[in-house]
Amino acid sequence: MNKAYWGSVRFFRHLYTAGFIVLLSLPVCAAFYFWQVGFAATRDMNRIPTESLARDSLEFMGRDVFSYQKKYPDMMVAPAGNRIVSANTVYLTFDDGPSPVTEKVLDVLKHYRIQGTFFVIGEHLDSPAARETVRRILREGHSLGIHSETHRYRKIYASVEAWLDDFAAVEKRLTDITGVRPTLFRFPGGSINVYNSAIYQELIAEMTRRGYVYFDWNVSAGDISNVPVRPETLFANVVSRTPVEKCAVVLMHDSAGKTGTLKALPKIIEHYRAKGLRFDRLQHDTWPVAFGYRN
Incomplete structure (x- = not known):
């Protein structure tokens, strides 16, 4: 170039x-x-x-995503029919029994001629006295429901299968003791709590599919703590938390040591009576008070 x-x-x-x-x-x-x-x-x-x-x-x-549905195929009850909505009604409910306190709670309810609802723990039914207490609950016209077998949150809420195992155990106990199959229950800690947050929708759906009815609460006496609470405080808690719709499902406890609750109970009953409200027990067809789903 x-x-x-x-x-x-x-x-x-x-x-x-x-x-x-x-x-x-x-x-x-x-x-x-x-x-x-x-x-x-x-x-x-x-x-x-x-x-x-x-x-x-x-x-x-x-793939059997809901394999737990095959567990305990006989653990089914007839679903509730038409729900009863009772305005101006108080439902006194007691968790964690039976115990010696339960007998005294029954005495108070008998004195006032009213009925309540007792959600019991299976492991508290080992003694002859405890078994006689749950028979007395039914004999005197109260409602008997399931709370749990062990009341150990981490164990029973480990999975849906674990919940069904626990529920089946206490249901069998109560049926054998009383001859009556319970259809009501209350989730320990309520239907939605920190222990079942990952599975509560499945739990609710499965138990509803099986026909059982669960009840939460809209009034709490605040006696869940193991630390004794003064009766005046428990009474004030109930009075301040009465819902505006005047249909109260009141959470209390009748486990051993709940003497404060026992002492506050007459005053609570008299407070509601003074307001013109009636008392009743929860039943299979009672419209349930339930916590709302969380997003």
Whole structure:
């Protein structure tokens, strides 16, 4: 090549022309490259045998996601019919019994000629006295419900299966002792709590599918603590938390040591009576007070 060409005007004209052509070709090359990549991906997807897709779908559909529904097939009761909504009514409920306190609570209710509801723990039914107490509950016209077998939150809320195991155990105890199959229950800690937050919707759905009715509360005496609470404080808690709709499901406890609750009970009853409210027990067809689902 002529040395006069290098660095000449013609050289730079050719250089600019070549660079311009390269710049124009880059988008075309890029488009062609991505088209090839997309085509290759589509081609590879089309190579998946149809029978493999069908087999995978059938395996997923056949997977028993709700295998716990097969547990305890006889643990079913007739679902509630028409729900009874009772305005101006108080439902006194007692958790964690039976205990010697339960007998004294029954004496108070008998004195005032009113009925209550007792949600009991299976492990508290080992003694002859405790078994006689639950018979007395039914004999005197109160409602008897299930609370749990062990009341150990981490154990019973470990899974839906664990919950059903616990529930089946206490249900069998009560049925054997009283000859009556309980259909009411209360979740320990309520239907939604920090221990069952991952499975509470499944628990509620499964127990409802089996026909059982659970009850939360809208008034609490505040006696859940193991530390003794003054009767005046418990009474003030109930009075301040009475719902505006005047249908109160009152949470109290009748486990051993709840003497404050026992002492506050007459004053609580008299307070509601003075307001013109009636007392009743929870039943299978009572419209349940339940906590709302959390998003």
